[in-house]
């Protein structure tokens with residue numbers, strides 16, 4: 001039986017992304033987010049417009065999308081409810097956020113130089129995607145309660161770094177989904193994927209190479 005319900009949030013479960021960007025003073029910022037989806041070699045990021053990450057990305061046009069594995073939840077949690085914005089904006093103060101000038105240090109993650117962009121990679125993350133901003137789109141412009149608060153940033157992946165541990169044994173250009181264990185955020189809590197496939201896949205009969213343009 002279904003009932004009509006009205007949850008305040010609709011975070012049904014998506015992988016966590018740690019976005020690194022450069023602050024105006026040149027230091028690195030790192031922020032968890034999970035409203036991200038992928039299309040070809042591109043990613044669309046749903047972000048609060050006022051966040052330091054959004055401001056940095058709009059100003060510099062560069063970021064690294066670091067994907068933590070499910071065993072890295074503790075690192076992500078250490079920088080939840082923190083911002084690189086000083087002073088902390090009123091709305092975030094009300095929700096218990098604090099200013100954190102060095103989120104790599106607080107998260108216990110290591111900065112590693114990127115090859116094509118200035119923001120650093122988070123070394124411990126099994127996947128690190130160097131990216132540049134292609135387009136920005138306002139979200140919910142017609143909604144008086146939400147207008148001006150959110151933005152969809154469309155980035156292009158320029159360089160992909162992946163731990164050899166998550167790649168196919170016989171193909172360095174394919175991620176093995178039996179080895180990759182993304183950290184999932186579902187309704188504010190952290191989850192991982194269960195081992196193994198739950199069903200055969202018709203889609204998986206298409207060779208991955210067929211997706212290259």
Ligand SMILES: Cc1cc2nc3c(=O)[nH]c(=O)nc-3n(C[C@H](O)[C@H](O)[C@H](O)COP(=O)(O)O)c2cc1C
Nearest residue numbers: 031032033034035047048051052053080082083084
């Ligand atoms: C697991 C997790 C997922 C989050 N997902 C998003 C998201 O998709 N979009 C967003 O704008 N903020 C998201 N946040 C909140 C940001 O991390 C928060 O606004 C943070 O202050 C941004 O840091 P910054 O101001 O230094 O950029 C998420 C936080 C956590 C812990």
